Amino acid sequence: MREALGAERHACRMLLTGQTDDLGWSRLTVAVERGSGLVLGAAAACPRLHSSGEVHAWLAVRVVAPSRRRGIATSLLAELAADARTRECAALVAHADEEEGVSFLAARGFRASERLMKHRARVGPLAAALAELEARARRRGRVPPGARVVPLGPLAVAALAAMQATLVGGTREGASKRLAALAADPAWSLTRVLEVDGVPQGLVAARRSGDACAVPSHFIARHLQAGEGSSGWPALVLLARSLGDAHALGVESCSFECLETNRPMTALADRLGAECVGTRELRILRI
Numbered sequence: 487m488r489e490a491l492g493a494e495r496h497a498c499r500m501l502l503t504g505q506t507d508d509l510g511w512s513r514l515t516v517a518v519e520r521g522s523g524l525v526l527g528a529a530a531a532c533p534r535l536h537s538s539g540e541v542h543a544w545l546a547v548r549v550v551a552p553s554r555r556r557g558i559a560t561s562l563l564a565e566l567a568a569d570a571r572t573r574e575c576a577a578l579v580a581h582a583d584e585e586e587g588v589s590f591l592a593a594r595g596f597r598a599s600e601r602l603m604k605h606r607a608r609v610g611p612l613a614a615a616l617a618e619l620e621a622r623a624r625r626r627g628r629v630p631p632g633a634r635v636v637p638l639g640p641l642a643v644a645a646l647a648a649m650q651a652t653l654v655g656g657t658r659e660g661a662s663k664r665l666a667a668l669a670a671d672p673a674w675s676l677t678r679v680l681e682v683d684g685v686p687q688g689l690v691a692a693r694r695s696g697d698a699c700a701v702p703s704h705f706i707a708r709h710l711q712a713g714e715g716s717s718g719w720p721a722l723v724l725l726a727r728s729l730g731d732a733h734a735l736g737v738e739s740c741s742f743e744c745l746e747t748n749r750p751m752t753a754l755a756d757r758l759g760a761e762c763v764g765t766r767e768l769r770i771l772r773i
């Protein structure tokens with residue numbers, strides 16, 4: 487528990503900070519009223535790897551309506567920014583659906599940066615197109631013979647947790663716990679691991695819900711990332727296998743998000759005929 491920043495403005499409030507680990511780390515900070523203990527606002531942040539290679543902290547902040555315009559969100563933001571700096575994040579990223587959120591972010595120095603696009607596609611044609619692209623990449627010798635894609639099992643967890651902690655920040659223990667939970671959860675049974683010569687080198691996390699699935703994230707060892715000479719085959723073979731398995735299980739539709747600036751992903755989405763079903767304006771504050 488910590489005194490709120492700017493004590494003269496927040497004489498009656500305190501900030502509580504807690505930490506949970508989720509795909510690396512995430513941080514929740516809550517503003518409570520001194521005395522009553524009433525929660526006045528909360529903010530949370532978690533890391534995401536940007537296609538530029540930087541780690542950004544994505545955050546959300548909310549303050550209860552009667553306590554707005556008293557600097558509570560500003561204090562919560564200052565806490566999260568200080569924490570993100572210690573974790574060597576290059577920037578904070580947020581999006582706001584409401585006008586007051588947009589005004590708040592603008593007042594605190596966030597600038598419109600790029601758009602997050604949500605895509606949806608039918609799994610059958612998508613899986614077929616991915617299988618064809620993979621077969622072509624293999625014919626051209628782009629995929630090493632020792633590369634194979636397997637379900638996420640307990641043996642891969644330790645190696646992947648170490649890799650994730652290096653790529654995204656946070657502790658190995660936290661990443662390990664999260665990945666072990668994914669491996670044990672039937673909803674995430676479409677999650678797949680890329681191995682090269684038996685060594686885990688990447689993961690695509692995919693969640694199934696009835697006849698739909700979502701592919702929320704993937705990560706690949708740095709030396710195999712697109713732009714480092716891999717031409718994107720690791721993401722391709724991971725997605726091909728995960729969605730091929732989804733199709734075999736009768737899953738019909740798939741959704742995924744990617745940044746407009748992530749050219750390999752948006753080009754792949756276009757090429758595979760995925761429909762863009764929504765966009766979000768992201769705002770960024772470099773720290």
Ligand SMILES: CC(C)(COP(=O)(O)OP(=O)(O)OC[C@H]1O[C@@H](n2cnc3c(N)ncnc32)[C@H](O)[C@@H]1OP(=O)(O)O)[C@@H](O)C(=O)NCCC(=O)NCCS
Pocket residue numbers: 545546547548549550553554555556557558559560561580581582583584585586587588589590591593594
């Ligand atoms: C946006 C929100 C978090 C702001 O909380 P808050 O505690 O009122 O914010 P602060 O008091 O720290 O405001 C800091 C500055 O932001 C700007 N601001 C905040 N709310 C504003 C509003 N409704 N209209 C215009 N400017 C606003 C002002 O410049 C303000 O400084 P000032 O009061 O000295 O003029 C709160 O309105 C909220 O919970 N909204 C719903 C959720 C949301 O949109 N979250 C933001 C995106 S993650």
